[in-house]
Amino acid sequence: MKRLFNGGWSFWCGEPDLDVSEAGKHLTEFQKVDLPHDWLIADAKNLYRDGCGFYRKFFSMQPKENKRYSLIFEGVYMDTTIWVNEQQAGEWKYGYSTFEIDLTPFVKAGENEILVSVNFRSPNSRWYSGAGIYRDVWFKETPETYIRENGVYIHTEACGEKVGKEPDFLLYADTEIVGDAWDEVRHTLYAKREVPPEIELPFELLLGDEMELVEEASPEETYAGSERADFCVSETIIFHNTNKNTNIYRVKSPRCWDVEHPHLYILKTGLWKDGEIIQEEYSQIGFRSIAFDPEQGFLLNGRKVKLNGVCEHHDLGALGAAFHRAA
Known part of the structure; x- marks a missing residue:
């Protein structure tokens, strides 16, 4: 909480x-x-x-x-x-x-x-x-026993190409857990359109939209009758009372994030003990591939995109450095 x-x-x-x-x-x-x-x-x-x-x-x-x-x-x-x-x-x-x-x-x-x-x-x-x-x-x-603040690290990697379809992606979810009174980490992937009524999200993530359940997966089973996300690998490394749990999933043809169509997903990370969830964290992610080519420059999802820079400081000018969303 x-x-x-x-x-x-x-x-x-x-x-x-x-x-x-x-x-x-x-x-x-x-x-x-x-x-x-x-x-x-x-x-x-x-x-x-x-x-x-x-x-x-x-x-x-x-x-x-x-x-x-x-x-x-x-x-x-x-x-x-x-x-x-x-x-x-x-x-x-x-x-x-x-x-x-x-x-x-x-x-x-x-x-x-x-x-x-x-x-x-x-x-x-x-x-x-x-x-x-x-x-x-x-x-x-x-x-x-808890998930460390900002302790969920996520990155995605395109795997293979599909003609006329979005590629599949590997989703790597690393979770840092302090303490050892836990059994497993489970993940639920939501598309940012429809959200089950029992799910409450921080407003910073929801931004007025709703989410649609894409898939939930654990080492034992796949939920919701969907084959959209498959569980691949799970491992845990212990270092100085901190457990680093890694889960890797194959997500089938998610909608890619792009500057013109910024499709986003929500990943729920749940920490489980004795059959109950004891902590959950939400992360906002997008699936996209990036590459640099000496001839074409920067490629986003295989498409050439020009990078535009901007000098933007964190303060609000005459209003000072205190953050206010309305400003």
């Missing part, structure tokens, strides 16, 4: 390199903010001012046995430290990557406090960077 954690924050900014104890002296100066948030853009005359910003939030919960809790920060610029109930839970030094903080040892029944310090110093880049929690924050609950 993963839910947005953007509401209910307050913010105060002081001089750079402040100790966390300084935030406690300025509690009356914290102002309510909504995330994502970029504090630099508020003062257009001083866009690169050094500072240390503090974000504070209270929330209530009842921790469950055999569950793990974490916060996922999609982007914080730039030097970040997180405290949970006055205990340091983790830190992250890079401003342009997602990171996850394990809350499990620190949370308690009832009210909990999260304090995030963000230290910003210029110069640090050749462009306007913004400062603060400029992307979404998520609260995640998983079983003790």
